Amino acid sequence: MCSSANPDRVIGPRTRIVWFESPINPTLRCVDVKRVADACRARGVMSVIDNTFASPINQQPLAMGVDLAMQSATKYLNGHSDVTGGVVTGSKALVDPIAKARRQLGTVMDPHPAYALGRGLKTLPLRVARHNANADAVAQFLARDKRVTCVFYPGLATHPDHAIAKRQMTGFGGMVCFDLDGSYDRAARVYDRLKIIKRAASLGGVESLISMPVLTSQWGHTDAQLREAGVTRGMLRLSVGLEDPEDVIADLDQALES
């Protein structure tokens, strides 16, 4: 689903679940969450959102009428890139059967990651506030820089879904995506020159991580599929960490020289 999609057109007579995300990986386009939730409810369809990019600090989908919200706890909830886990929230009626299946299938977190996740959660609001501020600083820098063709950050007034993001998010998150003229070679050169920002596919940790969508989420996609997803071969997706933002900006600045 993309932000401009009319949910009534996405929902057909055989639809049982609408599963969507906002902001969307990697373009950070935003979907009107309440509009999707309302359309689903009106037709007896279950709505499920992947709220990982926003985190529950920046966006509360259940309050907007979504039935189930899931989060990769691997990302912001834990926040230290050393736990794999997931969380689903919703009404007791919907979550109880999931809990039962989980017990039967054995996908239960063992004590050490559970301890680490519990510890990480204690600083979630503080970390997310800093991720938001750092990402905003990085997005502003990239948006001013002539070497960068386009910057995708929901907090920028130039973002196509800034109005939606402002309505439904209390912070714009730590994820920033930028395009280097659609050029894979340029993006790969910048990617390889970074020193502080680490090359890895995950996100939401204390350290800044960068990935190339065409090597990760959009791996193997045709040109037509990339166009439909709004992704180019020259895009870089950055998870802005908790470092001094000036260090992250200086690293990007030197890498963009390539």
Ligand SMILES: Cc1ncc(COP(=O)(O)O)c(C=O)c1O
């Ligand atoms: C938006 C989003 N949801 C879910 C996941 C899956 O997370 P996990 O690593 O916990 O399986 C990812 C992983 O990158 C993600 O980016």
